[in-house]
Amino acid sequence: MVYPRLIALDMDGTLLDGESKVPEDFWPLLKRAEELGVVIAPASGRQLATLQDQFGNDLSFIAENGTAIAHQGKIIDVSVLPDDAVYRILDALQSVTVEHDVVLCTPTVGYVSEDANPDTFTQLEKYYYSRESVAELRSMVEGSDIIKVAIYCAAGSEEFIAP
Structure with a gap:
């Protein structure tokens, strides 16, 4: 029987x-896939550190909307945004008048302003296991390998940030 070599699993939804949470019936399926030589790779917009916290370091991961790829605890590829x-x-966000907070994501940590809204920090706990x-x-941009800029807007990112 021919089995797939890789199964990428979307997380949310x-x-x-x-x-x-990861359903308990996933773990026996993961074990069976490994026995068959099938690589299981959780794929998500979530941070790599968050995925590793949920699943351990032994899997492959497609994190941060595909901008950070890891295999068995090692980051093997990143797509870095130009500074x-x-x-x-960041300059364009200066014209946004509704309250919002920015997370500058690197392969290993998400940076957020220390004066961000407390609600933002509550949201970050769910998606950013490694944050600072x-x-x-702006001081974090140069030399930090930013792979994603995430913007949290409680009033609605699609309505107020996307335009």
Whole structure:
């Protein structure tokens, strides 16, 4: 019998249950896949450290919307945004009048302003296992390998941030 070599599993709305937890019946399936030589790779917009906390370091992961790829505890590929693109995003956000907070994501940590809204920190706990509060986000751009810029807007990112 021919088996797939790789199965990438979406997390939110697919693998995870209503409480954002891995269902218990997943673990025997993971073991069987490994016995058959099938690589299981959780794939998510979530941070690599968050996925590793949920599943351990032994799996492959497609994290941060595909910008960080890890295999058995080692980061094997990243897609780094050019610094000037990150600065342009931060500059464009200056014109957004509704309250929002930015997370600058690297392969290993998410940086957020230390004066971010407390509600933002509550949301970050769910998605960013590895995070650091900093005094000035712009100072983190150069030399930090930013792979994603995430923006949290409680009023609605689609309505107020996307435009």
